[in-house]
Amino acid sequence: MKIDERHLIQLAAVVKTGGVTEGAALLGLAQSAVSRTLSMLERRVGEPLFIKGRRPLQPTSFGLALAEHGFVMLAASRKASDLVESFRIGNSGVVRVGGTPFFMDSLIAGLCAEFQVTHPDVRIDQSYGYFPDLRAGLKADQIDIAICPIDILDEGSGLEFQQILPGRNVIACGVTHPLLLKRKPQPSQLLNYPWVAPPPGSPLLADLRALLLSFGGTEIKVRYSGGSLMGVINYLKVSDALTVMPHSVVFAQRKERSITALPINIPHPERALAILKRVDAPRAPAVEQFANHIRSGFQTLRHLIKRHEEAVIWGG
Numbered sequence: 001m002k003i004d005e006r007h008l009i010q011l012a013a014v015v016k017t018g019g020v021t022e023g024a025a026l027l028g029l030a031q032s033a034v035s036r037t038l039s040m041l042e043r044r045v046g047e048p049l050f051i052k053g054r055r056p057l058q059p060t061s062f063g064l065a066l067a068e069h070g071f072v073m074l075a076a077s078r079k080a081s082d083l084v085e086s087f088r089i090g091n092s093g094v095v096r097v098g099g100t101p102f103f104m105d106s107l108i109a110g111l112c113a114e115f116q117v118t119h120p121d122v123r124i125d126q127s128y129g130y131f132p133d134l135r136a137g138l139k140a141d142q143i144d145i146a147i148c149p150i151d152i153l154d155e156g157s158g159l160e161f162q163q164i165l166p167g168r169n170v171i172a173c174g175v176t177h178p179l180l181l182k183r184k185p186q187p188s189q190l191l192n193y194p195w196v197a198p199p200p201g202s203p204l205l206a207d208l209r210a211l212l213l214s215f216g217g218t219e220i221k222v223r224y225s226g227g228s229l230m231g232v233i234n235y236l237k238v239s240d241a242l243t244v245m246p247h248s249v250v251f252a253q254r255k256e257r258s259i260t261a262l263p264i265n266i267p268h269p270e271r272a273l274a275i276l277k278r279v280d281a282p283r284a285p286a287v288e289q290f291a292n293h294i295r296s297g298f299q300t301l302r303h304l305i306k307r308h309e310e311a312v313i314w315g316g
Helices: 006-016 020-027 031-045 061-088 101-118 132-137 187-192 205-216 229-237 247-252 285-313
Strands: 092-099 121-128 145-148 157-165 171-173 195-197 220-225 241-245 259-261 274-280
Touching: 006 020, 006 031, 020 031, 020 187, 031 061, 061 092, 092 101, 092 132, 092 285, 101 145, 101 229, 101 241, 101 247, 101 285, 121 285, 132 145, 132 274, 145 229, 145 241, 145 247, 145 285, 157 285, 171 220, 171 247, 195 205, 195 229, 195 241, 205 241, 205 285, 229 259, 241 247, 247 285, 274 285
Parallel strands: 092 121, 092 145, 195 220
Antiparallel strands: 145 274, 157 274, 171 241, 171 259
């Protein structure tokens, strides 16, 4: 005998609440519809489901046994409904975010943790890459959003971006670097020290070459390359080496008092840190909530970074 699962759910709701009216209200159904269902189910199984004359309704042992199966389905239905609602408002789901290593490690990882304080059921899958790889990942639907420094996008790229931070590079060094003792260090003096090369493929590598040319140099002494953000920071801490870094990355290390920026104004490219996504990407509420959180976090960071730049770097 095949029994309609919906009938078992309605039976369970009535047993749970002790009345047909109350059970119907629990399920959002009409009382008359639930009454018909119970009558139909009793005729089908050939046994009474409730003890006659008892109020609130009391199930027979057979009715309770059937209702137990309905309880399982009722609980599963409720969980499914909660999941749908949670997904709809962005409180559950998966966010696949890719970004450039230095920015992801210094700024974005902390914002991810803050986001999950209020969205604990959202899983974040993070990956690394530079703009060409991230663009390919977006178009192949391997990531939902990318966070990276970019130049102006070409029309017809199929991508949209929102700037979250203006780009500015600085010369980073350890907090005990000899040049920090000079009142006004000169750009030409930078060529007297060894350098840490930015990671291969990073826009910072091209920026370093452009910086070298602007200072009239033809080559620099590269002592260390290929390191992660923490590797570069730890190298700078115990050496007199220099490197090019986004100011925001140096700012993020300010409480550690391990690296700082030299008060030298250097040319920097017209580039901005931005959130990228596909124009035709399907709506994903959790991704939208996450992107909003990143934008909000950088609204606060933008002002703090600007104040740090004026007060610490340029002595304003």
